[in-house]
Amino acid sequence: MxxxxxxxxxxxxxxxxxxxxxxxxxxxxxxxxxxxxxxxxxxxxxxxxxxxxxxxxxxxxxxxxxxxxxxxxxxxxxxxxxLAFVPDDRSLFRTLTVAENLALAATSKSRIADVLDLFSLLRERLNVHAGLLSGGEQQQLALGRALVQDxxxxxxxxxxxxxxxxxxxxxxxxxxxxxxxxxxxxxxxxxxxxxxxxxxxxxxxxxxxxxxxxxxxxxxxxxxxxxxxxxxxxxxx
Known part of the structure; x- marks a missing residue:
């Protein structure tokens, strides 16, 4: 430790x-x-x-x-x-796609790849606007957007x-x-x-x-x- x-x-x-x-x-x-x-x-x-x-x-x-x-x-x-914060309202950019939400926060492309390995469903939804995702998908995206910040x-x-x-x-x-x-x-x-x-x-x-x-x-x-x-x-x- x-x-x-x-x-x-x-x-x-x-x-x-x-x-x-x-x-x-x-x-x-x-x-x-x-x-x-x-x-x-x-x-x-x-x-x-x-x-x-x-x-x-x-x-x-x-x-x-x-x-x-x-x-x-x-x-x-x-x-x-x-410090990365995921608020209870998720605060996603709803008119941007999953890929765009991740890219705006990412420190590197490898961090995005790591997140998509964690949340494989997001890989299938990369071109979908965040506002059209289900609640569970939005939460995965909110977590992913925080995690791409390393x-x-x-x-x-x-x-x-x-x-x-x-x-x-x-x-x-x-x-x-x-x-x-x-x-x-x-x-x-x-x-x-x-x-x-x-x-x-x-x-x-x-x-x-x-x-x-x-x-x-x-x-x-x-x-x-x-x-x-x-x-x-x-x-x-």
Whole structure:
């Protein structure tokens, strides 16, 4: 394991118009580790990802990628440092084809080839406009567009949004494969917590903007009542 974390977050605080949403959140991810970030709606999961990606200026705390500190509220700097963010709305260029969406983000043609090996269905849809893809195909394209950037850290917000569980069951192992084979660290926000925990190395549950539970995924899966208590906003025993 690398001595330098792929991502290190210390005492992160962020919010909107002076109102804190996330308070004092800290964690570190080694290359190839997957963190599952859980919690009820409004817990601060998306705010955390926005603050890490620079799309939202943090009010306190530090964020480092491979030991390099990132300034707050600078999304281009975060992207150049190796942070890639897949938002819950996927943010595809709907009038562009699959090939054009990938080409706009790719660091090299070989990265596109690697992504098409992961998502073979996209290879068959290269000339189709993103807006005409199914929900599952769009999510594959959103993931692929992030991965062609050769990220050090991949952040995925609600991968399952609008998708059938069977599609989620297919995509989550691909994320695990990417982490294992490329050393990309991953932060996964996901409501299907059992499926997400099954491919994760760490898990944190947020409620009301603060960490209320942390543990190994296997431990949390063995005691689901802890997660239930955390989702209700209390400290799990």
């Amino acid at each position: 690398s001595a330098t974390p792929a991502l290190e977050v210390t005492a992160l605080a962020a919010g909107y118009v002076g109102s804190p949403v996330i308070r004092d959140l800290s964690f570190a991810l080694a290359p190839g580790e997957v963190l599952c970030l859980l919690g009820p709606n409004g817990a601060g999961k998306t705010t955390t990802l926005l603050a890490l990606s620079g799309l939202l200026a943090r009010s306190a705390g530090t964020v480092t990628v491979n030991g390099v500190a990132l300034p707050a509220g600078r999304p281009r700097t975060a992207a150049r440092a190796g 990220p050090k850290v991949l952040m995925v917000d609600e991968l399952s949004m609008g998708l059938a569980p069977v599609i989620v069951e297919h995509l989550l192992p691909v994320i695990r494969q990417v982490a294992d084979e490329t050393g990309t660290a991953v932060i996964l926000v996901e409501q299907h917590f059992r499926l997400a925990l099954g491919i994760s190395d760490q898990a944190i549950v947020l409620a009301h903007g603060a960490e209320v539970l942390r543990g190994a995924p296997s431990e949390l899966l063995a005691k689901p009542e802890q997660i239930e208590a955390a989702y209700l906003g209390g400290k799990a025993a």
